[in-house]
Amino acid sequence: MITGTGVFCPNGSDVDEFWSNCLAGCGRVGRIPEHWLDHADLRSTLWAPLPELDLDGLGANRNERSQRDPVSLIGECAARQALAQAGHDLVLRDRRANAFGIPGVEAERAGIFVGTGIGGAHSFLGNFSHHLLGRAKREIEDLAGRLPPTMKEADELRMTGRRLVHPERFNAFAVSMLMPNATAAHLGQKFTFHGANVTTTVACAAGTVAIGQAFRAIQCGELDLALAGGCEYLRDDYGAIFRGFDIARTLVQDCSDPATANRPFDVQRSGFLLAEGGAGILCLEERGMALRRGATILAEVTGFAQTFDAHNMMSIAPDGRQVERMVRAAVADAGITPERVDYLNAHGTGTRINDAIESEVIARVFGPRVKVNSTKALTGHSIGASGALEAVVCAHSLAEQRTHACVNLQEPVADLAFVRSSGALEMDHALSQSFAFGGHNAALVFRRHQA
Known part of the structure; x- marks a missing residue:
């Protein structure tokens, strides 16, 4: 049972703001930090920035x-x-x-399942740049100070020194900050959960797989409660992560109206809009526990499956066979047939190859009937957090019987029932699917809860 959701992503710093902006078709597109262009010639200069994180409101202490x-x-x-x-x-x-407990929850039967593509990359790159450049920057500044101030070379040296950005100090906690399991460990310590604490690192499918693993742990009786989802933070001082995606030619291209650059499933799509990061977390509970305490149930997770392409590290297999097998397995795990799936939250990145293959698989499995949209059209692509944010959308869509539009979709790549406007949508079963670099595929099936 899904009893709670939480998000922090480009179009919302809390779940109410996020869901309201989704329904209103409001995404967030901005220019990358200008100084990144001092270090590389980039084809794309657009991304989806995060809101400011309110650490005071969050209650983070000095150590945290x-x-x-x-x-x-x-x-x-x-x-x-x-x-x-x-x-x-x-x-x-x-x-x-600064650790908490939850009354009425047995700590040994509560777990954490978090997916991430990269983990603490911000800390890794920041500490690496300090280690590499800190001494060099001081030497450059010293050398510039020993040259006559009127020399052109002195100004050039000072300018070079200013471009060497890094934290003021090397953090003694660098190792525990950069390890991929740090977020799951932090949440387990924060809420004093002693059950399974699992980190999933399967790139863009990580959040979906984490939720699936939590579902299985509750389904088999191992846990009563789990916090499950995905988290990613992709900013670094020099834009190196962004550049990696840019060199791979996966990112949206600049256009006259940046708000329209991100356009999954449109014929004119040019790539995905990378998000600065994001987090989506579901509170999953065993049915009896949720009912006993009178919890409001948003939706139920009823099916999960994953497959692997074994094809290419950067590209989905062109025949889509393993994606199709994964989708059919997830639907079967939920105890239904494809005809009973009313709504599909697609991976929908906006890349030319992925959208084309995904559309073909949807048509083969579901035909032109199932309603389809892409949440990444609103949030950008937050890698390991993306599937979790899409699971949040599925839960609220089922609970409220309405969902958001697939924005910027003018000329669809396929004859599918794309959601073209936000509004009411009668649905009992929904499916969310994720594909990842490396060849990982995963899907979740959700059911409307009826008391």
């Missing part, structure tokens, strides 16, 4: 601010929202550690 990568802090932001929406109170158990 200095010892946690931003990916862990935005994960906590989303997790707190999910617990609050689920109706779980937090009770302070350890003031020094």
Whole structure:
């Protein structure tokens, strides 16, 4: 049972703002930091920036601010929202550690499942740049100071020194900040959960797989409650992560109206809009526990499946066979047939190859009937968090019987029932699917909860 959701992403710093902006068709597109262009010639200069993170409102203490990568802090932001929406109170158990417990929840039967593509890359790159450049920058400044101030070379040296950006110090907690499992570990410590604490690193499918693993743990009786989803933070001082995607020619191209650049499933699509990051967390509970405490149930997870292409590290297999097998397996796991799926939240990145193959698979499995949209058209692509944000959309779509439009879709790439305007949509079953670099495919099936 999904009893709570939380998000922190480009178009919303809380789930209410996020969902309202989704329904209103409001995304967020901005220019990358200007100084990144000092270090590389980039084909794309657009991305989806995150809102400012309110660490005071989050209650992060001084140690957490200095010892946690931003990916862990935005994960906590989303997790707190999910617990609050689920109706779980937090009770302070350890003031020094800033750790909490949840009354009525047996800690040994509560777990954390977090997906991420990269983990603490911000901390890794920041500390690496300090290690590499800190001494060199001081030497450049010293050399410039020993030259006559009127020399052209002195100004050029000073300008070079200013371009060497890095943190003021090397963080002694660098290792624990950059490790991919840091967010899951942080959440487990924060809420004092002693059950399974699992990190999934399968790139863009990570959030979807994490939720699927949590679903299985509750389904088999191992856990009563799980916080599950995905987190990513992709900013670095020099834009190196962005450049990697840019060189791979996967990103949206600049255009006269940046708001229309991100256009999944449109004939004129040019690539995906990379997000600065994001976090989506679901609170999943065993049915009996949720019903006993009178929780408001948004939706139910009923099916999960994953497959692997074994084709190419950067490209989906052109025949889409393993994607199709994964979708059919997830639907069968939910105990239904494809005809009963009413709504599909697609991977929908906006890349030319992915959208074309995904459209073909949807047509083969579901035909032109199922309603289809892409949440990435609104949020950008937050890599490991993307599937979790799309799961949040599925849960709220089922709970409210309405969903958002597939924005910027003018000339569809295929004859499918794309959601062209936000509004009411009668649905009992929804499916969300994710594909990832490396060849990982995963899908979740959700059901409308009816008391």
